[in-house]
Amino acid sequence: MIKCCGFFLVVIAMSVMATKTMAQGAWDTAHATFYGDMSGGETMQGACGYGDLFQQGYGLETAALSTALFNNGQTCGACFEIQCYDDPQWCAPGSITITATNFCPPNYSKPGDDGGWCNPPRKHFDLSMPMFVKIVKDYHAGIVPVQFRRVTCVKQGGMRFEIKGNPYWILVLVYNVAGDVVAVSVKGSSTDWIAMSRNWGQNWQTGTQLVGQSLSFKVTTSDGRTVESDNAVPSNWQFGQNYEGGQF
Ligand SMILES: *[C@@H]1O[C@H](CO)[C@@H](O)[C@H](O)[C@H]1NC(C)=O
Numbered sequence: 266m267i268k269c270c271g272f273f274l275v276v277i278a279m280s281v282m283a284t285k286t287m288a289q290g291a292w293d294t295a296h297a298t299f300y301g302d303m304s305g306g307e308t309m310q311g312a313c314g315y316g317d318l319f320q321q322g323y324g325l326e327t328a329a330l331s332t333a334l335f336n337n338g339q340t341c342g343a344c345f346e347i348q349c350y351d352d353p354q355w356c357a358p359g360s361i362t363i364t365a366t367n368f369c370p371p372n373y374s375k376p377g378d379d380g381g382w383c384n385p386p387r388k389h390f391d392l393s394m395p396m397f398v399k400i401v402k403d404y405h406a407g408i409v410p411v412q413f414r415r416v417t418c419v420k421q422g423g424m425r426f427e428i429k430g431n432p433y434w435i436l437v438l439v440y441n442v443a444g445d446v447v448a449v450s451v452k453g454s455s456t457d458w459i460a461m462s463r464n465w466g467q468n469w470q471t472g473t474q475l476v477g478q479s480l481s482f483k484v485t486t487s488d489g490r491t492v493e494s495d496n497a498v499p500s501n502w503q504f505g506q507n508y509e510g511g512q513f
Pocket of ligand 1: 372373374375
């Protein structure tokens with residue numbers, strides 16, 4: 266029985282995997298503008314707590330999200346497919362995929378339909394100029410309606426853990442994750458699993474002393490998947506260094 270159906274089980278397993286890696290949300294509508302110039306503009310820091318976006322593998326394929334989409338940082342690291350929508354004058358065909366890496370703050374001194382694009386309850390993506398011009402005929406479009414949906418992120422290599430803080434308060438930036446992280450636990454070589462709390466963006470904290478211990482991490486994304494990276498960090502780890510874990 267098992268022998269006869271092995272091939273079909275493989276086919277089923279492969280289609281389940283394909284469905285997982287191609288997972289997409291439903292289309293929704295928003296607007297998009299751009300910041301900076303063709304050099305890309307802001308690629309350092311930001312409200313998700315990432316550092317140098319080029320060094321960390323995000324490049325220019327990023328966006329700052331309005332309050333309605335940013336979800337207090339919980340959306341940091343999520344990927345979206347975006348295409349210009351219902352604007353024949355300015356829309357170019359095709360779509361882009363970006364990672365949420367920053368927050369587009371409201372500006373209540375401007376109305377939502379005239380400059381206050383990121384004011385609640387507006388759904389808005391502020392794109393780098395090189396990404397914006399991929400979905401419009403010309404950057405003079407300024408602001409365009411878009412369709413967007415959540416897609417599974419594709420990342421090169423394992424997720425990374427950058428350790429910051431001090432011996433009494435450890436802050437771990439979790440980046441290059443194929444998804445938006447909603448929970449992180451850490452286990453030192455002489456501790457049990459410890460749930461970390463979100464400090465800001467994708468920086469996760471614990472007050473447990475872990476200096477001199479090798480560290481394992483469990484990372485969960487919003488779609489409920491968890492990856493455990495056993496001993497991803499060696500016992501001689503240093504503050505300011507980053508270490509590679511598993512990947513979704
Ligand atoms: C908000 O908009 C006003 C009016 O255009 C502008 O003067 C101000 O600099 C803006 N504030 C921020 C934080 O961008």
